[in-house]
Amino acid sequence: MEIKVLRNIMKRNEDLATVNRELFDRYGILAINLMSSPGAGKTTILERTIAKLKDELKIGVIEGDLMTTKDAERIHRYGVPVVQINTEGGCHLDANMVNRAMQELEIENLELVIIENVGNLVCPSAFDLGDDLKVVVISVPEGDDKPLKYPVMFREAKACILNKIDLLPYSNFNVDNFTEDVLSLNPNIEIFQMSASSGEGIDEWCLWLKREWERKRQRRR
Amino acid sequence: MHEMAIVDSLFKIINAKVKEHQIKKVVKVKLKVGEMTAVEPMTLTACFEVYAQNTVVEGAELVIERIPLQGKCRECANVFRVYNYNFQCPQCESRSIETVAGRELYIENLEVEE
16 A cells, blocks of 8 residues: 655745744844865854954854864853854764754854854755855865856856965866856855955955845845 | 765654554655765765664665756747756856756655555
8 A cells, every 4th residue: 555645844944944044034043054074164164254253243162073162162262152062973064953053053043154064065965954045165276176066056056266376376176167067057146255363365255255145135125 | 974864854753654554564655866966876875874773664665766957048939958067058148047957855755554
């Protein structure tokens, strides 16, 4: 005998993501889901971004990490509220983890929440967190072939940061091929070239982030 | 390996059905999985077998139907199969493409012993 089910397997996560999204909207918070493979430079980008924007926006950070509190400690030094989620081996954050972290973070006092996902280019793309926009970071040493290997991530991101461009002279990374592949997946994506360690490209990125925040505020009014 | 989390959600749905219909044995579980879901069928099947152990689902066959990626052109409304993740309309060359199929991740039905 056959029993019809027809249920979206991700529904539980999607329902919770909707709850998170409504909460972010209620307080007029712009929520960013920052994703990349391990070592692409998410935390350094975050540090630079906080240093640049913390006098203009009330920023809070949710740090996803497999085991350690190393990233949260780095963020804590900048004097912004940060909540650590240890997934204990789990390869992605889900909407439920973020929901608990939001309560701990007291988001009602914040304007910009950045969620640093677990370093992984595959799994996080399957779990909506209730964020406003997804940002994917890729670094020069990873190679220019990554967009087509991890299409879901690049298709859904609103912005892509190409980090560690100071290493371009030592690499066969082809920026034109990379840009063409990213745009073929997602023609509306914003691409930022950056060297987070030197600070190059941080200003343009922060300007864009600020504009996205203003846009969200206007939608709310 | 997010397949474990997906299978966890899948079993919440299956277990609710098992209870609702007082199912004694599940012989087949049919899923529809889009091409652009980042789900690896072999991993999904391995996780499924682990979760099925010592339940009425143990030994059931997991059937995964892959759904091809399809786009719809926002300019000329052409619906086409997207190959190699190249989101460009073959008719008018527009790159403004809506994904209309290939993101599915759902359980279609259960086959059970009466």
